[in-house]
Amino acid sequence: MARWQPDAPERLAAAALDLFEEHGYENTTVIEIAERAGLTKSTFFRYFPDKREVLFGAGTVTGLLVEGIASAPSVADPLDAVADALDALGRTFFTADRREFSGRRQAVLNANTELREREALKRVDLTASMGEALNRRGVPSLTARVAAKLGTLVWEIAFDQWIDTNNSEDFGPLARQALAEVRAAAAVR
Template sequence: MARWQPETTQRLIVAAVDLFGEQGYDATTVAQIAERAGVTKSTFFRHFSDKRELLVAGQETLSRLLAEGIAEAPADATPLTAVGLGLERVAGAMGPANRELGPRLKAAVAASTELQERDALKNIGLAAAMSTALLARGVPEATAQLAAELGLLAFKRGFARWTEDDRTHDRGLAHHALAALRELHAAATSLG
């Protein structure tokens, strides 16, 4: 096995998700993931502390991009407009590999309680990043938290739609996430 190969992190993630789907999360070992990715076990541990961490690969980047998009929104932007700009920033960083991996990762998470717990923590982190960025803009705390939760839900719904969308009419992740944000805003307004 070659020690340094390009795109090692992505190969490890794909290998893990494929193995989780084939044999389950609990039955998959780090050694199997490393072997499938064509790297050594020690290389795996240079990228991830354990196999659970594969699920949150990129979380820091997503949080940073969401926060940057919100921070760079015009001063007169509403909280949801700022969140929408954060979603657009994230969408610009996600490509075909994310789209292809999405349904397989969703299935792996659905089949494992441990991965569901880790996914929930990831979601909390993404919402916190948005809320913190909104608070820094002077948005009141309750409004910031609500806008962040709507943003998180819009991202999740938009991502699901994007991965399921007909590839011949690819409208992109930003389209789906922003459409979901508008739907959620309308739904929240209708609550009375």
């Protein structure tokens, strides 16, 4: 087995996505993933704490969102700060060249409960982080939590649209529009 080939984690993640699509997450073994990447089980668990995480490793979304919120214009309404952060996120992670990959990945996630579970935890933690970031900006705690929840909803909606669209719209505008609609829905009562 050739050693010293670069990008071991990337190769593992790619192999994993392929195999999960071919045989399903549950019917794929960590050993199989490692072998397809030309590596071993040992190396897999060196880079990923568990089998699920191989689909989540890329990129620290939380940091970007928190920074985006922190650096938004200080006069902004909480949801505007969230919108700015989502824009930053879109520019970094949801670029046009990653759309196909994101769609494949999301299809695999949706097909398996274990993976959905991991995603749910990430989303909960991320929502909490967003709330805290807003709170650090002076937004009252409860308002911050509300804005964070709505922000997460905006993200979900915009992401689904970004994945689905056959015409390739950018994530940023989709998020802006979803935010406007969510804001309207939250106000009408």
